[in-house]
Amino acid sequence: MATITELEVGRVVGAPLDRKEDAALLTGQAKFVDDMSLPGMVWMAVVRSPYAHARIAMVNVDGALAHRGVIAAFSGDELADEWQASLPCAWLPTEDTAQPNHRPLAVDEARYVGDGVAVVIAESRSEARDAAELVQIDYDPLPTVIDAEKALEDGSPLVHEEFGTNRCYTWNLATGEVDEEFAKADVTVKERYRQQRLIPNAIEPRGVIVQPFPATGELTMWSSTQVPHIARVTLSMVTGVPEAKLRVVAPAVGGGFGSKLNVYAEEALALVLARRLGRPIKWIEQRSEGYQSTTHGRDQIQEIELAATSEGKIRAVRAKLTVNFGAYLQLVTAGTPLLGAWLYSGAYDVAAYDFECTGVFTNTTPTDAYRGAGRPEATYAIERAVDALARKLGKDPLEIRRLNFLREFPATIASGLTVDSGDYDAHLDAALEILDHDDIRRQQSERRERGDTKQVGIGFSTYLEMCGLAPSRVLGAIRYGAGGWDAATIRFLPTGTVQVLIGTSPHGQSHVTTFSQIVAERLGIPYDDVEVLHGDTAVAPLGMDTYGSRSLTVGGVAAYHAAERIIDKARKIAAHQLEVGEDELEYENGTFSGNGNSLTTKELALQAWTAHNLPDGMEPGLEASFVYDPPNFSWPSGTHIAVVEVDTETGDVDLIRYVAVDDVGSVINPRVVEGQIHGGVAQGIAQALWEEAVYDEDGNLVTGSMMNYMVPSAAELPSYELGRTETPSPTNPLGVKGVGETGTIASTAAVMNAVVDALVPFGVTDLDMPATPERVWRALEEART
Amino acid sequence: MLALSFSLCRKELAVGQVSITVNGAEHILELEPRELLVYVLRERLGLTGTNVGCDTSSCGACTVLLDGESVKSCTLLGVQVDGHEITTIEGLATNGTMHPVQEAFHEQHGLQCGYCTPGFIMAAVSLLDETPNPSEEEIRHALEGNLCRCTGYQNIVRAVQAAAGVEV
Structure with a gap:
């Protein structure tokens, strides 16, 4: 170096x-938030609903108040007058988007397990937590709905009675003659994929400290956040603290991945309680508490259809999403799936395009941005569908990709946006060279021929993504509440x-x-x-x-x-x-x-x-x-290739090679870029193979701690083989494109395509994530019988 | 009034006196039986370099050395380490010079947000003490108890290899 x-x-x-x-x-x-303390500082603990949906019949904080060290305790009702506005939702994609009033503490009804119901302030961390156990709450349980598709059925329990439906909005984007293209297509494919719910797991839990200055009305907040500026604007609206009196500091912050791209109830609570009590207040999330109270990611059902010629030229794409938003709209819950709305045609030159997204309320923790936010989902759908098309036509998946690549830049894609620059053949060629594609294919054939119990699969993801939010006018046009x-x-x-x-x-x-x-x-x-x-x-x-x-x-x-x-x-x-x-x-x-x-x-x-x-x-x-204010988004692209070994007797998937060649434009520090790609790739692999947040029917988070939600360790992951091609972005003088999310966007599709590639000879092509041994084994068993 | 009730409670909780040597300095502390070692280090001694990332002993952010061997300090009570020696991340550098493992993490870009890093470094120091020339496989398995969400582990593994003197 x-x-x-x-x-x-x-x-x-x-x-x-x-x-x-x-x-x-x-x-x-x-200095992370939890490393700081202030003279006179007291601790906050939040009492959370153990029910996914319940009427709050009674809250009695007397028991907590009697506990040693306790200074104050409040129900949601008692703090209701503190709120000048709902917790912020910065993106309401349609005029008729249903926006629930999201109070920092629930009043009348709790709507997911983990919904804050009461708050306790005490002299120490342990006293606050002990006393929180002594708050008495009577709940009348109500019917719950966890699954987004079920929540849209007639007669489903309603998360927010006042809307008369669980549908939050439906948003459309259509260009070209989609129906015509499907009618005249030589071949069509229709696939249905599930983007399971994920828990972001930044290794530093969230935390907040608020220091009040009662004489001047000023308040300083230290928060483990990605968005101190947005927090300042929005928390001022929520609490009525004048923006000029509010200072927000993000000290050392231990990862975010979207989970700290938010403005949370605990920040608002700490602010108003510090103002009310005149003492510095600290709250530090416990990990399993955070599993319930920090936003989750993904959770979509995707239906994608391709219309193509017999050569494999894709003419039209139709995509339809049903997205589980959870119980409330957090900062960008409603807009997150739409960050992928333009990308369901991938890196391919397609004539007609139809995208529809329906957001749905359920009795679960709100979902929001998680690394890639909308683009990993889009990439996954189109990259798996392209493989499905190749199988249907009996063609090599690389041949289909090359036939359809965008080649003239700047390129207007089917959804109407303009891609700045790229050379997709270049990164595909580079990746194949690193892989030694012919040799791997030879190994695969040999194992197939001799009926080896360890089958090899090779999966590709030739992705295109848009990032670098971005032109303020465009964000305004799609009803995002802030600039870019x-x-x-x-x-x-x-x-x-x-x-x-x-x-x-x-x-x-x-x-x-x-x-x-x-x-x-x-x-x-x-x-x-x-x-x-x-x-x-x-x-x-x-x-x-x-x-x-x-x-x-x-x-x-x-x-x-x-x-x-x-x-x-x-x-x-x-x-x-x-x-x-x-x-x-x-x-x-x-x-x-x-x-x-x-x-x-x-x-x-x-x-x-x-x-x-x-x-x-x-x-x-x-x-x-x-x-x-940039004139365009930036458009990184690349080829990722996964090679897996699938044990056809146990269903175990072993990721044995991972090649990533990315074009992120000009590079300022290659070491930093490499690190971003490594981490992103690991997170995307983890979605494909291991991670899944699971609720039971009553809305209990079954994967409620790091004991049973599988965040991979070094032992599960391989060394990644990286390459880089470079087409500088012509829209900025540095020639740079974004790199923070490319790994996550590309890798999930590559790994799942590899798993499916290994299983095709057994008749398995329909496989959901994560591809755990049990799921793979069951798919094989089903195909055998 | 508050102070009185506080002291009564303390009596009920059977406070125990322990002696712990941390980064070479001996501390005599009166600890409640339920105090976890990680909070003794962080809140009693102000050694906030050791981080807390979970509540199930899963993430390893709180890893320290107990008599030279790595342990998760959220999994031990303060009273359990009476008479023992603890080394935290703050005690690793000598005379302002970083430990070779710290240096290797820096050179190999083995950290991004850095929250898990002290735990990884302590685990790596312990590994290299027991196994001076570990294979990549051995490194990956030895670090299984530590979670990182930023790096994808590759540069952490490289850093441990570099600290072990392997050309990376």
């Missing part, structure tokens, strides 16, 4: 630099070091490292002279935070443009002091030269600070901000 001393100043973009984030994390000095811009401020300090204030909020993504590289290179200063500050609304008040692989393609580009503004101003000062025209100045690696003299950006920073000799009318200081 290159170290900074080996690198020239001005040549740091693209280098695999060591991370600046590491030192604090490696030595235990990083992001902001950066660069401040040259008089001694020549630089602060970069960014509006994105990292929780593992290496923004400090990556943004330092961008700024150091543009300003021609050492990498170590750049400090990146983030995740604090008092330090960097403008920002849209981190999710949807947006931080580099939006925030990183904002930092680039802010650096350009710094250079523009520095050039004016240099021209003035060197007595040459601005046009006559050369700028390279932080030095302006002209007229036989030169000045560095560092020297100019001091000049701007003393302000003794600036052009007439120029403001002192060398500082610039930029708010960047």
Whole structure:
């Protein structure tokens, strides 16, 4: 690995630099929310409903109040007046979207196991938890509905009586002559897939601390969140705390994966109770509590149909989703499946397109964004359907893919959006080379011929995704409640070091490292002279935070443009002091030269600070901000290949190879990019093979802790074989595309296609996730009989 | 009034006195029997580098060394380690120089959000102490009790290999 001393100043973009984030994390000095305490701080515990649906007949907190150390306890009813608005839902996709009033504590009715019903405040963590057990609640259980399709049936129990239905909305997107294409198609395939419910499992549980300043009405919140800026805006609306009095800080945050892209009841409760009691309040989630109270992911039934010619040219795609939203709409619950709405035609050139999504309420924990949010689901459906088409036509799945690839860029896809750049043959070729495709196919044939009990399967996923949320106008057009811009401020300090204030909020993504590289290179200063500050609304008040692989393609580009503004101003000062025209100045690696003299950006920073000799009318200081609203999404693509060995006697699936070749545009730090892909791939593999959140009919979460929800360890996962191709994005000056979610988006389909590929000779093509030994064994048994 | 009832309760809970050596320093502590070692470290001693990621001894974020061997500190009571030596992530560097395993995690990009990292490092230190030249397979199995959601484990495995002197 290159170290900074080996690198020239001005040549740091693209280098695999060591991370600046590491030192604090490696030595235990990083401060996560639970690592902080404040004088006079008290603890909050939430009492949660053990019923999936019940009328709350009575709440009596007297028992809790009598417990030692307890300061206060409240029912939902007693706090009802604190709320100025429902907990936020930032995306209501249709005019008639049913939005329930989501209070931080339930009043009258609890609607899922884990719904908050009462809250206890005590001097210590254990006293708060002990006393929470002493709150008496009488519940009248009500009928429950867990399954989204059943919830749409006539006569289903209703999660929210007032809507008269469990349907939240139905949303459509159609282009081209879909019915005609299906009518004249040589061949059609119709598939039904299940996206099981997943639990995100960021290793740091959620937590919040609120410090009130009663004299001024100010409140500071430290939260384990991906979205401090969005939390500040929305919590101000929920609690009535004026936005200007509210500061939100995301300190070190231990992973998110979408589960912390939310604004939660506990944040609102801690705020209003700190305000009410005048003491700092802390709440830290217990893991099994979080399994009920932190959003889940996926949970869709997908129906996909392809219309194609006999050669395998896909003419039309129809996709229909039924999505389980759970009991309430969290921040982007309703919009999450729609992030995939444009992608059900995959990386393929298709003439006609019809997508429909119905969101449904059930008595379960709300679902929301989980790494990839909508795009892993879309990719899974189209990539499995393409394999089904290949089987129906008796053709090689790669031949079908190549026949249908988008090839002219920018490309308008069937759903109407424009793909920036790509070369899909290039990453497919590169992946096949790494794999040694012919050799693997030979091994597969040999095992098939000799009836080996360990069959080999090879699965492909040639994905296309859209990320980097994104043009604010587009988001507005699809009724998202916020913009898609992001902001950066660069401040040259008089001694020549630089602060970069960014509006994105990292929780593992290496923004400090990556943004330092961008700024150091543009300003021609050492990498170590750049400090990146983030995740604090008092330090960097403008920002849209981190999710949807947006931080580099939006925030990183904002930092680039802010650096350009710094250079523009520095050039004016240099021209003035060197007595040459601005046009006559050369700028390279932080030095302006002209007229036989030169000045560095560092020297100019001091000049701007003393302000003794600036052009007439120029403001002192060398500082610039930029708010960047991208003109398009970014469109990463790639080929992922999984090779599995399936034991046909036990149903056990062993993932023996995993090849990933991604095109994420230009790369700022290849090490960081590689790490993002590794982690994403692992999560997608885990959906295919192991993870599933299971409810019983009464709405109890059967997989209620890490003991029975299978988060994979190092022992289950292979080493990944990575390659990279590069088509820079023409829509931003860095040429970058998102990388945070590509691994998850691509890998689930590749693995399931590999499992099915191994089972085809046995007549098994219909297989749900996760492909556990039991599920595979049962499918084989069924096919045998 | 509050203070009085508090002290009465403490008496009922049969507080036990223990002596624990943590990162080389001896601490005499009065502990409630139910206090988990991880909270003794974090909340009594202020050593917050050891993290808590679950409540079922599944994730390994709280891994520390007990007399040189890795244990999950959420699975032990404070009173159980009376007379023993504990090493936490804060005690691993010597004179400001990181332990080779810490250094290897840095060089191999074996961490992203870093929350699971102290636990992984302690588990890896213990592994390499027992098995100085582990195979990739042995590393993966030895780290089975630690969960990471960011890295997909590949660079963690590489880091342990690098710390063991394997060319990676």
